[in-house]
Amino acid sequence: MKITTLLAALWLASTQAYAQFSGQINYEIVRKIDPTQLRMVINGEPVKPGDPNFPTDLPDSRTSGQKSFISGNYVKEVSDDQNTMVSRVFPNGGPPRTTNLGRPFDEYKLVDLEARKIVTFLTMKGPEPKSYQSESPIERAPGWQLTGETKKIAGYPCKKAVVKLKNEPYSVWFTEALPVTYSPVHELTPEKGVVLLIEGTREQFRAVKVQPGNVSDKDVAPLPGAQPVTKEELKDIREKALADFRQQKMMPGDGGR
Template sequence: MKSSAKNLFLTLTLGLLATGAALAQTSGRISYEATQRVDLSKVHIVINGQQVKPGSPDFPADIPETRSFGLNLSFAGPAGKEEREGGGMTMRTVTMNGDGPAAAPQMTNFARPFEEATYLDLANRATTTVLTVKKDDASTTYRADAPVPAPTGWNLTGQTKKIAGYTCRKATVPYKKETYTVWYTTDLPFTYSPVRELTPDKGVVLALESEQEQYRAAKVDLKPVPAAEVQPVATAQKVTPAELKDLREKTLADFRQKMMEGGGMRFNRN
């Protein structure tokens, strides 16, 4: 009996060591393609210095219904870094006369007035969001830590399919008053989802979709990633998630105001 218990303990120990070793040795990048429906209530349109809201006769009818962007996850052992491609701001200037536009709209793209990245503790289901705010020639870096929410309401199905070369299982999950379809694989030795609230108990989400948004992994590339690349800067000023949100929104509001003062993000009427 003692021998059997000893063998069982040894087997469990070796299994845990093997799992830990696999996690420590795995590194690479996952590239997602994403599409989200545009929330018109968050689109800022300014005409003659006044903000125009959806429903107004002056609100443009040609705002795109969706926007597309890329999302990249770099991972090395138990740590990861999530970065979003795109997401800048677009200025459209239209000169109007009494009969309508006097010329074609002029489009100008601007980078956001801050840099933002999310770092992940893949072993302990935690995130660190790092925000670097640029002002004049100086910059200040902040960080906010938060846990990854525990999964709730997951309904697993028997369906499977291949995504980016990995066998994925299908689940449906209620979230934001919708039912999301989630495809995840357990063939990678960590847990992750591009939508934090849709993170499974175990596994990596390679695709998810709803009426409002879609994410799909285009490529999973296992290759060396420097450990330092997926670690947050140690000198960042620590704040709460709510304080970080306020800093982000204030920085955006100040940037929009400067653009309007300089002739940006507005429709000009002669």
């Protein structure tokens, strides 16, 4: 009887630790650039690869960051470049000038760990801001294979698994030293543990800092009052807002920005 009581107490303690876990993980994201997928505006005019004005000095890869704030059953994901738009101009034939135009909305994702779904929130800027939300389930990639390899990443011991996502091979390093299950690439979420490194042929996610604590439930709470829309409707709202914003910023008389 005493053993049963002890086991029940240990199980309760472990579930409480999971529910009370909070922290922040900073990821560095490196992606190879595919010029054929780029949409660029030069001096107010859209250009495509093959156009004489299309830049030839583009880097082979692009580095950005993502902050994942974890508390209880929710993870709030904020990308460094998620709410920015970049304009490149060539004033009077001189060297190019890059300007951060911002964006007409704020956007972030909220991962519901318990329900295994992603909720995207988008709030239009302006005197009368309006918010939208769209949900999609997390579909975990099958066919995980542990390799037996281990190493430390961001100070935590990690195991390596290999898995395919959309026919692309990935190496996934995850730790079970943190009492939560999460991955910045949602389809590459292990059965248990936090992913600290993902290596693919065209992209890499690496945790550069793991900081337990200092994240409360209100920091990751769903945005109240957001209008539910479908994933396709949210995409249309986003693209229309960006097109209107781009046209406004590229109008003659604003210095070409």
